[in-house]
Amino acid sequence: MREIQDECFFPEGLLCELRRYQEWGVKYILHQGRALLGDEMGLGKTVQAIATMVSLKNTNATHFVVVCPASVITNWCREIGQKSKLRVTKVHGARREAALVSWVKLGGVAVTTYETTAYFVLGNDFKFSLMVVDEAHYIKNAKAQRSINVRKLCEHTERLLFMTGTALENNVDEMVSLIQILRPDIFLSIRGISFMAAAQQFREQIAPVYYRRKREDVLTELPELVESRDLNTIRGVCEILGNQCMNPINGSLSPQRRQEIIDEFNMAPAGTVLAAQIQSGGTGLNIQSASMVIICEPQLKPSIEN
Structure with a gap:
């Protein structure tokens, strides 16, 4: 040591x-x-x-x-x-x-x-x-x-x-x-x-x-975690938020398009929402601009949410 x-x-x-x-x-x-x-x-x-x-x-x-x-x-x-x-x-x-x-x-x-x-x-x-x-x-x-x-x-x-x-x-x-x-x-x-x-x-x-x-x-050394539960799908989120919500990230997107959406989100004004399937959005991507992360679909494996 x-x-x-x-x-x-x-x-x-x-x-x-x-x-x-x-x-x-x-x-x-x-x-x-x-x-x-x-x-x-x-x-x-x-x-x-x-x-x-x-x-x-x-x-x-x-x-x-x-x-x-x-x-x-x-x-x-x-x-x-x-x-x-x-x-x-x-x-x-x-x-x-x-x-x-x-x-x-x-x-x-x-x-x-x-x-x-x-x-x-x-x-x-x-x-x-x-x-x-x-x-x-x-x-x-x-x-x-x-x-x-x-x-x-x-x-x-x-x-x-x-x-x-x-x-x-x-x-x-x-x-x-x-x-x-x-x-x-x-x-x-x-x-x-x-x-x-x-x-x-x-x-x-x-x-x-x-x-x-x-x-x-x-x-x-980490920011505090605030956890709140709500059980809606990504489609419902997008419909409710309308123009405030960006194109969702899902498994059908190419890696390049995924990155383009991330870039657009990073440049977007405050209050913009990025909706993403948890396994598509969480694979090695750094979404640095997000001030809050809300998990809307609890996973069977807690490690995926982490």
Whole structure:
């Protein structure tokens, strides 16, 4: 604990303030070098990753990679641009090869998708400083092609950060498969005791690589939650609010259209309402402009609401 607290963090070039628990998370990532950050959704894993890259840049690091699902690649690029002075390059789509060449030459953060990692052709001696893998449970299956491609790319990085809001304690096999990539030494020590996931011995063994905070752990640093129940559908909400309500976000929208609606909402005047299906609107999107979130359709799984 003392070693992590004393870890140097250099925030120059970070354009936002971190909460205390977020700065601690950054120091944990920097100190450990290879880590699995499992903070609950909404606690700011993205900004902790960005702050880590900023600190490393201030100690002469030049190249970084973020691998994420295609649905959030635009959001990652925007978050990096808004919250830091880091140069960001989207390596995706028709211009992926040119973008990759530009990133290799000029440095900064290459943001790409799991599928596009297949096109990352780098020289054996080319190394970059940090690779961030968002929604890392996507590569739980070692035999899947995207898992193979990401593991190959890991060979070029000095530091490795896996991130997931999924509670891996509920699926120990997923956790162990990710730890195997990050820290083979720890994997060997827990391979035979994974059935004891709830035991203190297991938690102590994975502490150097797996770090997770829940909302209740950091409540003193978060705004108060006000909960009020009302059981109407998204259609009813839209009908009642009329012109005050924007086009709803639902599962039929493309990721691009989803992001366009988010952008329109962020620029809309006070009092504007964005209606969204909870599973469509909550998948990796940051709706920073909302001053209030109202859940109108209670979910069977509380984790989805969280």
